[in-house]
Amino acid sequence: MPVSQSPSETSPDSLSGTRVLLIISGGIAAYKSLDLIRRLRERGARVRPVMTAGAQAFVTPLAVGALAADKVFTELFSREDEQDVGHIRLARDCDLVLVAPATANIMAKMAQGLTDDLASTILLATDRPVLLAPAMNPKMWSHPATRRNRETLAGDGIGFVGPGRGEMAESGERGEGRMAEPLEIVAAVEARLFAFKPIGPLSGRRAIVTSGPTHEPIDPVRYIANRSSGRQGHAIAAALARLGAEVTLVSGPVTLADPKGVTVVRVQTAVEMRDAVLAALPADIAVMVAAVADWRVADVAGGKIKKAPGEDPPPLRLTENPDILKTVGHHAQRPRLVVGFAAETDDTVDNGRSKLARKGADFIVANDVSAASGVAGGVMGGTRNRVTVIGRDSEDSWPELDKDAVAERLAGLIASRLD
Known part of the structure; x- marks a missing residue:
């Protein structure tokens, strides 16, 4: 053959x-x-x-x-x-x-x-x-x-x-x-x-995963962003697909290859990401991994903002971006299982637990992204992660793992919870 x-x-x-x-x-x-x-x-x-x-x-x-x-x-x-x-x-x-x-x-x-x-x-x-x-x-x-x-x-x-x-x-x-x-x-x-269409514990389930940073424009040249590489979100999308789920990955601007067997929707801004996530509903699973910018520029300049000798930098008036995790967690078409990520630099578990109730999630995956985290190469932009998975009545600290291993473990947890 x-x-x-x-x-x-x-x-x-x-x-x-x-x-x-x-x-x-x-x-x-x-x-x-x-x-x-x-x-x-x-x-x-x-x-x-x-x-x-x-x-x-x-x-x-x-x-x-x-x-x-x-x-x-x-x-x-x-x-x-x-x-x-x-x-x-x-x-x-x-x-x-x-x-x-x-x-x-x-x-x-x-x-x-x-x-x-x-x-x-x-x-x-x-x-x-x-x-x-x-x-x-x-x-x-x-x-x-x-x-x-x-x-x-x-x-x-x-x-x-x-x-x-x-x-x-x-x-x-x-x-x-x-x-x-x-x-x-x-x-x-x-x-x-x-x-080959995988037949696994998530066969017949639909999942939405967000990944990467968002870029919030200041003018046609400059933007507000963060150091997220998208590795963790892309790995989770691939792991869910390997368990048989039909996955829509809403990805901010990254340099990673698209995971195989996954539908990828590319966006730039937080507003675009929210709209793409809502368009992908209904779903059984939502895993909100993307490091979405909290604020965007209220008035984006139509042309490049010029520097003028001796003048102060022009002020940037910011406005709050939509909270995508909270929107999904309280939506009329809320997925059966909603998982959010919390990138913190201090009081990681306490802040994660606070977000769990406030945002209507079933789990918060909290990770310390500070320089003091001890994770080799750093979490944001790196290949490894150390997370604590916080549920409504549980708290499980995982050892430092590569991001693919975190994804496999989280996908297994999702499958077992849905069962």
């Missing part, structure tokens, strides 16, 4: 935010997995590698791990990794499982449901889309047993890319069985991922 998408259709950041579990099985084509990892990562994918014993005879875990910038998993009965049922975690903590190369042996195991190593156990335990890049001798590929296994796997919904025709590793051998080239596989990953 080769895919029709051509390698030229892939583009930088085309896989931004996606998580690929790459299983490398034991064939000479395993050397291509090194370039495949590089190609996936340069398009923004996180690649977590699993290697069979046979694969380690062709390429080393050291090389694979260096290119993936992640741990290489090799053992089913690893004392360290199986403390938390690691094979199940690996099977689920991804957006797609890619087997490249996929040997005749691993295809046979999959077709029969056999599990005698980490790779085959993951493949039986996963509920994510699976894509195979077969690679084997032409006679093995055309053997009736392999043909039966291919048909079984295709009937089970497994995707294939390749194999192609050409010279084999064995001298004088030629035919169908060459593993697809890395860029072909990348194109197939994209096609497989974005044709």
